Amino acid sequence: MNIAGEMVRILGKDRVLDTKEDRLAYAFDGTMLSGVPDVVVFPQCTEQVQEVMSFANREGIPVFPRGAGTGLSGGSIPDGGIAMVMVDMNKILEIDRENLLCVVEPGVVTETLQTAAESMGLFYPPDPGSLKACTIGGNIAENAGGPRALKYGVTGDYVLGLTVVTPEGKLVQTGGRTVKNVTGFDLTSLLVGSEGMLGVVTRSTLKLLPRPETARTALASFSSVESAAEAVSEIISRGIIPTALELMDDVTIRCVENYVKMGLPLDAGAILLIEVDGPASTVDEHIAKVASACEYARATRIEVARDEDERDRLWKARRSVSAAVVQLNPTKISEDATVPRSKVAHLVRRIKQIARTYDLKIAVFGHAGDGNLHPNILANRRDTGEMKRVEEAVDALFEAALELGGTLSGEHGIGLMKARYLRKEAKETGIQMMRAIKQALDPNNILNPGKMLWG
Numbered sequence: 001m002n003i004a005g006e007m008v009r010i011l012g013k014d015r016v017l018d019t020k021e022d023r024l025a026y027a028f029d030g031t032m033l034s035g036v037p038d039v040v041v042f043p044q045c046t047e048q049v050q051e052v053m054s055f056a057n058r059e060g061i062p063v064f065p066r067g068a069g070t071g072l073s074g075g076s077i078p079d080g081g082i083a084m085v086m087v088d089m090n091k092i093l094e095i096d097r098e099n100l101l102c103v104v105e106p107g108v109v110t111e112t113l114q115t116a117a118e119s120m121g122l123f124y125p126p127d128p129g130s131l132k133a134c135t136i137g138g139n140i141a142e143n144a145g146g147p148r149a150l151k152y153g154v155t156g157d158y159v160l161g162l163t164v165v166t167p168e169g170k171l172v173q174t175g176g177r178t179v180k181n182v183t184g185f186d187l188t189s190l191l192v193g194s195e196g197m198l199g200v201v202t203r204s205t206l207k208l209l210p211r212p213e214t215a216r217t218a219l220a221s222f223s224s225v226e227s228a229a230e231a232v233s234e235i236i237s238r239g240i241i242p243t244a245l246e247l248m249d250d251v252t253i254r255c256v257e258n259y260v261k262m263g264l265p266l267d268a269g270a271i272l273l274i275e276v277d278g279p280a281s282t283v284d285e286h287i288a289k290v291a292s293a294c295e296y297a298r299a300t301r302i303e304v305a306r307d308e309d310e311r312d313r314l315w316k317a318r319r320s321v322s323a324a325v326v327q328l329n330p331t332k333i334s335e336d337a338t339v340p341r342s343k344v345a346h347l348v349r350r351i352k353q354i355a356r357t358y359d360l361k362i363a364v365f366g367h368a369g370d371g372n373l374h375p376n377i378l379a380n381r382r383d384t385g386e387m388k389r390v391e392e393a394v395d396a397l398f399e400a401a402l403e404l405g406g407t408l409s410g411e412h413g414i415g416l417m418k419a420r421y422l423r424k425e426a427k428e429t430g431i432q433m434m435r436a437i438k439q440a441l442d443p444n445n446i447l448n449p450g451k452m453l454w455g
C-alpha cells in the first residue's frame with residue numbers, strides 16, 4: 001500500500017511529507033517519548049480530513065491527530081501510520097460580540113485567539129502555559145487548563161459546539177451557538193478531553209466573556225509550603241476567588257532566581273503568585289484582602305505590583321519556571337497530579353519524601369488554587385539507574401495523589417505517559433465503559449490506537 005501516494009492524491013503534493021527527516025520532525029511531543037509516522041499530512045479543510053479518515057479506516061491504517069505537539073502525555077506520538085497535523089486549519093472564522101462566542105478552526109494558536117478576542121473587548125480565559133504555541137484543537141482534545149482555571153474554568157467550560165470527523169470519516173456536529181443545550185446525550189462533553197481517540201475536531205464554537213476591566217497581582221513569600229497553603233485557604237475563605245493562585249516550592253524558587261535574577265527570596269520555603277481581576281472599583285479592595293490573608297498566614301514578604309511593568313515582572317517568575325528547572329538536569333518529567341485544594345500541603349510533603357527516598361531532584365510548582373501541582377522530576381535519561389528510580393518515584397507520586405483523594409491528571413491527559421496508571425483510578429468497570437465507547441465510535445481502532453485505555 002502506497003500511503004503517501006494516496007495522501008498526495010487526496011491533499012496535493014505540498015501537503016504531504018514522507019522523507020525520513022520530515023517524519024522524524026513529527027515523532028516527538030513535550031514528553032521524552034517518540035514514535036515515527038509513515039507519513040505526515042496537513043489537511044486544509046474538513047472534507048480533506050474526512051477523505052483521509054475514510055481511506056485510513058478502509059485500509060486499517062492508524063491516524064494520529066496532532067496540533068502543535070506541546071502535549072505532556074504523549075497523546076500525539078505516532079506509531080507508524082499517518083500523523084495528521086492540523087496547524088494549517090488556523091482561521092478564526094467569526095467573533096460574534098452579540099452572542100459572546102467565536103467560531104475557530106482547530107489549528108488556531110491559543111494566544112492568537114486571546115489577542116483577537118481582547119482587541120474586541122472580549123476575553124477567552126483558558127491559558128495553558130504553552131499558549132504561544134499550542135492549538136485550540138489540542139486544548140479541546142486535552143481539556144487544557146492553566147492558571148486562570150481557578151476562577152474561569154478549563155477549555156471544556158468554553159466549548160459550545162464542535163464539528164468533528166469520526167474515525168470512519170463521517171461528519172458530526174455537536175452542541176451549537178446557544179448557551180444552553182440539553183438535546184440528547186452531551187456529545188460535546190464526551191469529545192472534549194477525548195485525546196484525539198474518538199474524532200478529529202475541525203471546527204469549534206467557543207464561549208467568550210467580556211474582558212475584565214483590570215487586574216492586580218501580588219507575590220507573597222512564606223517560610224514553608226504549609227504557610228502558603230494556609231494563605232490559599234484563607235484567601236478563599238475571605239470570599240475572594242483569584243484569577244490565579246500559583247505556587248512555587250523552594251527548589252523551583254532557587255532555579256527561577258538563578259535563571260532570571262529578579263530578587264526572589266532564596267530562603268523562602270514557598271511563594272504564591274496571586275492575581276485578582278474585575279472592575280477597577282473592586283480589584284484594589286480584593287488585592288488588599290489577599291495581602292491581609294497572606295499576612296495572617298505569616299507571609300515573610302508581600303509585593304503588590306503597582307503598574308503593568310511590575311505585574312509583568314512578577315509573572316516573569318512563573319513564566320520562567322519550565323525553562324529554569326532544567327538547569328538541575330536535562331531530562332524533565334513533568335507530572336500533573338491533582339488533589340483537593342485542602343490537601344496541597346500534604347501532597348507537597350509526600351513529594352519531598354519521594355524525592356528523598358528515590359534520591360531525585362523534584363521541583364514542585366503549579367496551580368495551588370485548584371490543587372493541580374506540577375512535580376517536575378529532573379533527571380538524566382542516559383543514566384539508566386536514575387531513570388529506573390524515576391519510574392518508581394512516579395508510581396509513588398500517583399499513589400500519593402490518589403490516597404489524598406486526587407486524580408492522575410488535572411490537565412495534561414493520560415495519553416501514553418499515564419496509561420498504565422489509569423486502572424488505579426478508573427477501576428475495571430470505568431475502563432470497560434471507556435473501551436465500549438471507543439469500540440462503538442471507532443470499531444477498527446484507527447484513531448490514536450494504543451493510548452490511554454491500553455496501559
Ligand SMILES: Cc1cc2nc3c(=O)[nH]c(=O)nc-3n(C[C@H](O)[C@H](O)[C@H](O)COP(=O)(O)OP(=O)(O)OC[C@H]3O[C@@H](n4cnc5c(N)ncnc54)[C@H](O)[C@@H]3O)c2cc1C
Nearest residue numbers: 067068069070071075129135137138141144145196201411
Ligand atoms: C511549557 C509547557 C507548558 C504547558 N502548560 C500547560 C498548562 O498550563 N495547562 C495545560 O493544560 N497544558 C499545558 N501544557 C500541555 C499542552 O500544551 C496542552 O496539552 C495543549 O492542549 C496541547 O496542545 P497542542 O496543540 O500542542 O496539541 P498536541 O500536543 O499536538 O496534541 C495533544 C492531543 O490532542 C490531540 N489533538 C490535537 N489536535 C486535535 C484535533 N484537531 N482533533 C482531535 N484531537 C486532536 C492529539 O491527538 C493529542 O492527543 C504545557 C506544555 C508545555 C510544553
